[in-house]
Amino acid sequence: MIGRWSIGCLSAALFVAPVSLAQPAHEHAAKTEITRAIAVISPTKGNSVHGVVTFEAVENGVHVIADVSGLTPGKHGFHIHEFGDCSADDGMSAGGHFNPLGMPHSMPSSDKRHVGDLGNIEADKDGNAHLDFVDGMMKFMGENSIVGRSVVVHEKEDDFKTQPTGNAGARIGCGVIGIAKPK
Numbered sequence: 001m002i003g004r005w006s007i008g009c010l011s012a013a014l015f016v017a018p019v020s021l022a023q024p025a026h027e028h029a030a031k032t033e034i035t036r037a038i039a040v041i042s043p044t045k046g047n048s049v050h051g052v053v054t055f056e057a058v059e060n061g062v063h064v065i066a067d068v069s070g071l072t073p074g075k076h077g078f079h080i081h082e083f084g085d086c087s088a089d090d091g092m093s094a095g096g097h098f099n100p101l102g103m104p105h106s107m108p109s110s111d112k113r114h115v116g117d118l119g120n121i122e123a124d125k126d127g128n129a130h131l132d133f134v135d136g137m138m139k140f141m142g143e144n145s146i147v148g149r150s151v152v153v154h155e156k157e158d159d160f161k162t163q164p165t166g167n168a169g170a171r172i173g174c175g176v177i178g179i180a181k182p183k
Helices: 002-021 025-031
Strands: 036-043 050-058 061-069 074-081 117-123 129-135 150-154 171-179
Touching (some): 074 171, 117 129
Antiparallel strands (some): 036 050, 036 171, 050 061, 074 150, 150 171
């Protein structure tokens, strides 16, 4: 009897457990207001870029702070891409620029731009770059949500003209944007 009871309970647990644990991530996120997000930048194959980008909700948008190292001196395209997938050696699994509104590629100060257009990050002579600004277009929820997407650092400067990429070249660093612990 104990053997049958144990097998029956185990079968019931295996049948019930997946149903009770199967809560989609977006339902969990909807119950908790997202106030912070983070992306840890790792290098694509053959590169040495690494860093951290934090995103925090503020009154007039999202405060973005990026610290990136391992760059060549100068400007590098810096964008949010449509998929939270940095698994490809060349970063192409991240897809194109995040553009839910169907706008042309432009500079971050433009009202008509991709939500993912963050411009350039500029590295000093030692290959270190810092960026600190507030963006009024990106969000943590809804159509313009950046959560679950990726941040990509490019090899060249974004020219803000070439459609749809800014002619910024190869993807040298990539990090998925995830929900960060609230302060």
